[in-house]
Amino acid sequence: GAVVSQHPSWVICKSGTSVKIECRSLDFQATTMFWYRQFPKQSLMLMATSNEGSKATYEQGVEKDKFLINHASLTLSTLTVTSAHPEDSSFYICSASRPRQNNQPQHFGDGTRLSIL
Amino acid sequence: DQQVKQNSPSLSVQEGRISILNCDYTNSMFDYFLWYKKYPAEGPTFLISISSIKDKNEDGRFTVFLNKSAKHLSLHIVPSQPGDSAVYFCAASAPGGGADGLTFGKGTHLIIQP
Numbered sequence: 001g002a003v004v005s006q007h008p009s010w011v012i013c014k015s016g017t018s019v020k021i022e023c024r025s026l027d028f029q030a031t032t033m034f035w036y037r038q039f040p041k042q043s044l045m046l047m048a049t050s051n052e053g054s055k056a057t058y059e060q061g062v063e064k065d066k067f068l069i070n071h072a073s074l075t076l077s078t079l080t081v082t083s084a085h086p087e088d089s090s091f092y093i094c095s096a097s098r099p100r101q102n103n104q105p106q107h108f109g110d111g112t113r114l115s116i117l
Numbered sequence: 118d119q120q121v122k123q124n125s126p127s128l129s130v131q132e133g134r135i136s137i138l139n140c141d142y143t144n145s146m147f148d149y150f151l152w153y154k155k156y157p158a159e160g161p162t163f164l165i166s167i168s169s170i171k172d173k174n175e176d177g178r179f180t181v182f183l184n185k186s187a188k189h190l191s192l193h194i195v196p197s198q199p200g201d202s203a204v205y206f207c208a209a210s211a212p213g214g215g216a217d218g219l220t221f222g223k224g225t226h227l228i229i230q231p
Contacts, residue, residue, distance in 0.1 A: 004160075006160070009158075034218045034219070036218070036221075041223075042223060043121075043206065043221040043222055043223040043224060044161070044206065044219075044221045045221075046218035046219065046220070049217075049218055059218075091158075093160050093161070095160075095218075095219075105151055105163040105166050106151075106163070106218075106219060107163060108153075108160035108161045108162070108163075109160050110158075110159050110160045111158065111159065111160045113158060
């Protein structure tokens with residue numbers, strides 16, 4: 001069964017709207033979660049690492065003020081796309097892994113298809 | 118500059134035969150490698166992984182081989198089944214105690230023909 005749940009799965013909204021995406025680890029506590037973005041026919045690109053109780057770490061080229069990440073609990077991380085524009089339309093996916101002892105795989109949510117009109 | 122490369126965008130294999138998906142990497146710091154399967158509009162599903170201290174890991178129909186000197190890994194699926202048709206991503210991570218995100222290849226679209 002799924003170990004990471006992501007919501008919503010699909011969002012269509014007007015330009016200028018802010019959109020919040022939730023990522024939950026279902027059966028374990030995740031001190032670290034990850035947010036990825038995928039453009040059509042491209043690979044998944046890491047956007048940021050979400051750390052429970054502290055600031056997220058953003059990859060180079062990702063605007064932290066545009067993509068707000070909050071990891072307020074050990075089972076929930078949220079990504080808010082602020083003032084979204086058509087170029088933000090993409091597939092956003094989160095992942096989490098069980099605390100790493102001997103290499104644990106990341107488990108992914110089902111992703112959120114964001115379409116900005 | 119891609120650190121994980123999957124040079125075959127697509128691969129077509131007959132049902133029952135072996136599927137071999139290849140992946141190359143450039144970062145010698147990578148120590149953990151994973152294969153994911155992905156259907157359209159869904160998140161990747163973990164298939165199999167391998168640590169850099171091993172050269173082979175097997176799980177049912179799936180076997181991953183790692184050649185560190187060549188910085189190459191491959192996923193073998195045998196026998197291939199129609200349900201295996203999907204996009205397969207190779208991913209890698211460097212030592213970080215679980216604090217590092219994964220670096221993905223661009224994926225290979227595997228098509229299993231009946």
